[in-house]
Amino acid sequence: WGWLAFNCGSTFGISSGKWKLAAKTAVTTLLASMSGGIVGTFLSYVTQKGKLCTVFFVWEPYFLQSCYCSVLVFSASCPLVRPWEAVVIGAIGAFITIGTDVLLHKLKVDDPVSAVAVHGASGIWGLLAVGLFAADDHVENLTSGRNGLFHGGGFYMLGVQTLAVVCESAWSAGSTFLLLYVSMPLQITMGIRVTAEEELLGADIVEHNVQKSGTNSQMTFTSQAQNRNPNSTQTVSQQTQGLSRTTRDRIQGGWKSQVLTLSSLESLSRETEYSTFSKLHDTMSKIEREIPLPEYLAQVYPA
Structure with a gap:
């Protein structure tokens, strides 16, 4: 040890x-x-x-x-x-x-x-x-x-x-x-902190595009990382095996519309081993009522 x-x-x-x-x-x-x-x-x-x-x-x-x-x-x-x-x-x-x-x-x-x-x-x-x-x-x-x-x-x-x-x-x-x-000028010019959405997804995926064996589905989303580097394509890897098309569509749609709720996360966690959604579900389960993702993020990361 x-x-x-x-x-x-x-x-x-x-x-x-x-x-x-x-x-x-x-x-x-x-x-x-x-x-x-x-x-x-x-x-x-x-x-x-x-x-x-x-x-x-x-x-x-x-x-x-x-x-x-x-x-x-x-x-x-x-x-x-x-x-x-x-x-x-x-x-x-x-x-x-x-x-x-x-x-x-x-x-x-x-x-x-x-x-x-x-x-x-x-x-x-x-x-x-x-x-x-x-x-x-x-x-x-x-x-x-x-x-x-x-x-x-x-x-x-x-x-x-x-x-x-x-x-x-x-x-x-x-x-x-x-x-x-x-380093304050760097934060103003190019940014040194990821967005709340990117933080939930994880820097390995957003910034480094880390791939794991068995990856068979991807989704693309718009983020500030693209704005910092317009020539790069930010791809979010699900890093799971056997995701159904329905599940992939729900994940993509959820992030695009930003209306993931506690019940939808519960359903997703049963269908996939994707750790980001599992972690997000564990955090949101502390809230006893359904709440849209933007409202939840506004509470955790107040302006």
């Missing part, structure tokens, strides 16, 4: 007692990942009325994302904590990730890959956890002989880790703002 090599390999050797840190890191990393996965499975079962979601869709992170965030959170403290502490750190990281994702969804913040939840909120917890749970390793002296708050080391390490969070957040926010400010 990749993260074992990532964390264990960070000891940069197995001589002079480093193997002890590598072995401990392997155990604690696995425990953190398992605890995060258990939390994700539990929350999926509770919030989805008994449905166990092993993958995450739009703003619905469960098992896989919980496993991922828990090992990411734990990377900072993997050689410095006890096994039971690894379980606690990973579980809390999963709760934080899922909670942050739900909050961002309510605030209508566009974060389709959950970067803010996983690398931001959970990453902060991972850094602070070092100041709480870390214990001097007596092998590489990674903590300069200091212990975390819960091991009688006082608030020194927690303060240092908090300062690290502040500095990294300031650097990330400042550099990101600067880059976006500098």
Whole structure:
């Protein structure tokens, strides 16, 4: 598993007692990942009325994302904590990730890959956890002989880790703002953000025309991508096998007229494995009444 090599390999050797840190890191990393996965499975079962979601869709992170965030959170403290502490750190990281994702969804913040939840909120917890749970390793002296708050080391390490969070957040926010400010003319002239329609279809299809094996039907639609590059033909590949002519016509007609509703998406999801419509249906199913696509997009992406 990749993260074992990532964390264990960070000891940069197995001589002079480093193997002890590598072995401990392997155990604690696995425990953190398992605890995060258990939390994700539990929350999926509770919030989805008994449905166990092993993958995450739009703003619905469960098992896989919980496993991922828990090992990411734990990377900072993997050689410095006890096994039971690894379980606690990973579980809390999963709760934080899922909670942050739900909050961002309510605030209508566009974060389709959950970067803010996983690398931001959970990453902060991972850094602070070092100041709480870390214990001097007596092998590489990674903590300069200091212990975390819960091991009688006082608030020194927690303060240092908090300062690290502040500095990294300031650097990330400042550099990101600067880059976006500098790129503002590009947004005005050629555009650096896809439209809402293109976003739902996916950049792989709209911008890169990625084809999968078994593709046997296509549809063409007018988008701002064509306006940016009039010489290119934007083709939307259904990337499915065995689509009936009726289904293809309904998909094409739906996007052209922009009147896809919840009931039509339910019907389409039964006839095709096309992931875009499945994701769109999962999102729109949160709305308890039928609603035209333009009206729904206006709510999600207000002007």
